[in-house]
Amino acid sequence: MQISSRQLQRLVADVDQQHRAGMASMPREIKDLHAVTRSLRGPRAGGLDDGAIAAFAESVELAAVAAYTAAAKSGLVTTKAVLDAATAFAGHHQEHAAAFGAAAGAAATKKANPKLLEAVGAQLAAAKDEMAILEIAYGLENAAAATYLFALGALTSKGALQLTASILPVEAQHAVVLGTVLGKKATDIFPSFETQSAAVDPSKFPVAA
């Protein structure tokens, strides 16, 4: 292939331009890469296999169902629209639990995570009004999203990975609704990246025996 000096000059200029453009954005890209690397630091799977992780996720979902049910019965949720949303979200979590339970197979417990239930139960018992209930639900939804981000780093089968990836966004959307009602700052409701910082740690919140 022949190439003229003019063509060569133009190519060199193009490469130089691309190099300069790349160098200009590199510090930001490195910073972002480090940020996401940090965001991926979370609980350790501790040797759990896919079935055990799915069973753990099932237990988290059932704890969320129990929390929403308890909240609805608390008498503190007085706004019908909030109650309706809680009912809808509880229904989603029930479906998530069924899906994770099926994924877990023999490892499924069909029981709410006992320690998570205990922790959320204590928060609900201390709640004084509807906003306090919503705050608990907001934390729970963000924790669920973070937990599934953690799970995506531990699961190995394509089916389990894809199931988890279909649920994480829904928990994040629940959090948007609840955070909006709570009047949270936009940057709280819409982080730049999902993180594992609020993930439920399976070693600290084991499934029921």
Place this chain on the structure above:
Amino acid sequence: MTSQQDFSRDFLRREAQESQRLHEEIMPSYRNALNRLFGSESSNSADKSMATLNGLNRRGFLRLGGTTVLGAAVLAACGSTKSAATTTAGATTTAAAATTTTLGTTSSGVVVAEMSMDVLVLRTAQSIEELAVVAYQTAIDSGLVKTAAIGDAAKLFQAQHKEHAALFASLTKKAGGDPFTKPNPVILDAITPAIQALKDEMGIVRLALDLETAAAETYQSNVGTFMDVMLNQAIMTVGGVEARHVAALSSVLALPPVSKAFQITDKAVAYGTGVK
């Protein structure tokens, strides 16, 4: 483990019907959510609750596929390239097929490039983010956005898409590829007529919703396909955020902010679309 096919058959399909029914019955919209998010903080909590969650139960809006201004164009474009991408990937049936895709040939049949599947997925992701950045800039510059809260949301979301693009660029380099720094040309071509026909703020929000939905579903669809398993997490650090954007924009359009119990991928952009 139950297979993915079982999930689809036993849960996802049933869920799609059930959640549709559920939302028609009880899930309200919250049209003015962004006003409260980005606007006045004077309203009290009860007002926020009612305004956010109450009110609209528009069955017509629940048929998501039929409501999008640009969805058909995007899907048409992506659908055509999806089959092409599938064909290309399907042709690489050697041992290396799982990790390497042959990309494009000249008219004389000479192979012009090869790149790993991971790189191809990441370049596609970056191209979508770059497109979102440009689309939001177009919206901001259009003069059609009259509501300050929507303008503020557009700026925040655009800034986040810039961060997402930078992340995908970094990951592409890390995977040994060259970042794709331009808006996805196939999708851009598909939506350009619709962009040119935009007449009002709600049209812009619908465009944003289409792009955010495509992004969220694309990243979900990529999970489980990576050779570098760390990327399953990395892409969903972004995918979850796009889903949050979808919820907010849906609310502005009086659509359910959480449309179903499981996010599906029928609007996902096939990897390789426009980035070969």
